[in-house]
Amino acid sequence: MTRGNQRELARAKNQKKQLAAAKSKGPDDGMTLEQRRHRDAELMREKQKKKEELAAAKTAQAAK
16 A cells, blocks of 8 residues: 555545534524525515615715
């Protein structure tokens, strides 16, 4: 074997990486489709509200 233990180290590293990826499925971990939709809808409402407030502030500032 000319590669020594390089192959074994690479295998161990990849296995560790695969286990970490399997554990963290993402931000939707454990949520149902309905729960994700509700969460996303709330975030979008907040985002829209902030945008409307900024637009109102700009129009109020431009009116001065």
